[in-house]
Amino acid sequence: MDSPKRVLVTNDDGIDSPGVAALAVMVAEAGFVPVVAAPAINWSGAAAALGPLDDPSRVAVRRVELPGLEDWEVSAVEAPPALIVMLAMLGGFGDPPDLVVSGVNQGPNTGRSTLHSATVAAALVAAKFERSALAVSLGDGADDHQGLWRWETATQMAAPLLRWLPGAPLKTVLNLNVPNVEHHQVLGLHHCDLAPVGGVHTSIVGRDEHGIDIDLLPTSGDIPHGTDSAWLRKGYATVTALAPPSAQVMDLPVAGWYRPAGV
Numbered sequence: 516m517d518s519p520k521r522v523l524v525t526n527d528d529g530i531d532s533p534g535v536a537a538l539a540v541m542v543a544e545a546g547f548v549p550v551v552a553a554p555a556i557n558w559s560g561a562a563a564a565l566g567p568l569d570d571p572s573r574v575a576v577r578r579v580e581l582p583g584l585e586d587w588e589v590s591a592v593e594a595p596p597a598l599i600v601m602l603a604m605l606g607g608f609g610d611p612p613d614l615v616v617s618g619v620n621q622g623p624n625t626g627r628s629t630l631h632s633a634t635v636a637a638a639l640v641a642a643k644f645e646r647s648a649l650a651v652s653l654g655d656g657a658d659d660h661q662g663l664w665r666w667e668t669a670t671q672m673a674a675p676l677l678r679w680l681p682g683a684p685l686k687t688v689l690n691l692n693v694p695n696v697e698h699h700q701v702l703g704l705h706h707c708d709l710a711p712v713g714g715v716h717t718s719i720v721g722r723d724e725h726g727i728d729i730d731l732l733p734t735s736g737d738i739p740h741g742t743d744s745a746w747l748r749k750g751y752a753t754v755t756a757l758a759p760p761s762a763q764v765m766d767l768p769v770a771g772w773y774r775p776a777g778v
Contacts, residue, residue, distance in 0.1 A: 522547040523603045523612035527633035529557045530591040534619030536581040537666035545674055551589040552599050552608050563597040563636035596637040604644040614680055615641035618651030619669040623692050625743040626710035642686040642759040649676055654695040655747045657733035669693045672752050688757045692747050702750045710742035
């Protein structure tokens with residue numbers, strides 16, 4: 516009988532976020548072995564950054580305890596999530612994991628927000644190591660959650676996707692976004708393309724001679740119908756299959772771009 520698959524559980528909100536603990540508990544309940552290694556601090560918006568590190572030649576790791584995960588090893592790592600995934604694949608937390616799940620992120624990662632998301636980047640880095648991965652985010656950017664995050668809704672929606680991943684083609688990366696409502700209030704699950712806009716956007720809200728004030732604000736105006744941002748805003752969970760960065764096949768006029776010195 517095959518041993519249960521090892522699943523790296525990480526996030527970008529940091530080890531203290533309830534979302535990573537909820538996701539790890541779901542991984543264990545689904546019959547996998549969770550390997551929990553998450554940033555010691557919040558690295559939201561860091562995309563696939565590998566630093567900066569306090570010591571470029573050493574990554575500090577400390578064991579911590581999380582509710583419901585007393586039987587599993589949990590590590591707080593002084594590194595961004597992309598580097599954590601890389602370290603895991605190199606054997607930094609025991610045998611390299613078979614799969615990676617990232618989240619549950621506090622806020623949406625739809626549309627062009629996926630370009631900046633360290634939650635999504637962790638999943639894409641896994642694909643570079645021939646692994647499949649799942650990124651999970653909660654909320655649509657405009658919901659008034661009043662401080663109440665329904666982590667179980669996200670994990671319940673994520674569980675069947677995680678169970679499906681071992682049989683999927685290698686390097687399958689899924690990006691799941693779930694509205695911040697009770698599970699029975701989710702209207703359905705849609706397979707969507709990325710929208711040209713995310714659920715939130717960065718806006719300049721003030722400036723003076725010393726700096727620029729910015730804030731994340733809900734995206735207003737028309738969001739193209741049928742995209743992830745649009746369906747999520749309507750109350751549906753969305754899933755999008757993402758491809759890791761790769762070279763685009765196209766003809767480039769290289770011969771005209773280089774002239775040897777002295778010619």
